[in-house]
Amino acid sequence: MASTSVSRVVPASPQQVWNLIGGFASLPDWLPYIPESTALEGGRVRRLTNPDGDVIIERLVAFDEAERHYSYAILQAPFPVNGYVSTIRVHTVPGRDDIAEVQWSGRFNPDNATEAEVVELFTGIYRDGLAALHQSLAS
Template sequence: MASTSVSRTVPASPDRVWSLIGGFATLPDRLPSILESTPLEGGRVRRLKNPDGEVITERLVDFTEAERHYSYAILQAPFPVSGYVSTLRVHPVPGRDDAAEIQWSGRFHPDNATEDEVAGLYRDGLDALHKTLTA
């Protein structure tokens, strides 16, 4: 099993960041590569569509509001990975009320994908979030 983790400090309080990313079906609000997110099964599953019309289905497997993190597993996707589980966390930055650290990590079996390719997706996602927060 492979794993990767990417983190980034953003210019917003942890509460503001969590209010933007803490909703499991809110990816289109911050990620341009996801055009649509449909919550299913009471919000525990999300069906996503990208600009190519491809469908990604993910299941929420852990959620902790107080600790500002959630984990999800990919059920169906056009990605070259299997057994994919990812976690998104928001941490306070010590001594700063106006900044938060976001950590996005994942474990997966690579099926023609590398850890660096998956990390690149995470970096792109955190870059998009940074742009959203500074717009």
């Protein structure tokens, strides 16, 4: 099983960050790669569409409001992986209440791709996503 993790400090309090990203259907609010999210099954499943029209379906597998994190599994996607589970987590920065650290991590099995290829793919998605989050919070 392959894995990757990317962290970034963003210019907002942990609660402000969580208010923006903590909703399972909130990706379009901060992630340009996902302009559309439809909640299904009472909000436990999301149907995402990317700018190319590709559909990604994900299921919420864990959610912790107090600890500010959630995990999800991909049910359907145009990615060369299976067994994908990812977590988005908001951390406090000791001694600071005006910034937060956001960590986006995932583990997955390559499927018709090398481990290096899928690690590079998701590292890039997470890095670009957290850069977009930073930009959204900075403006």
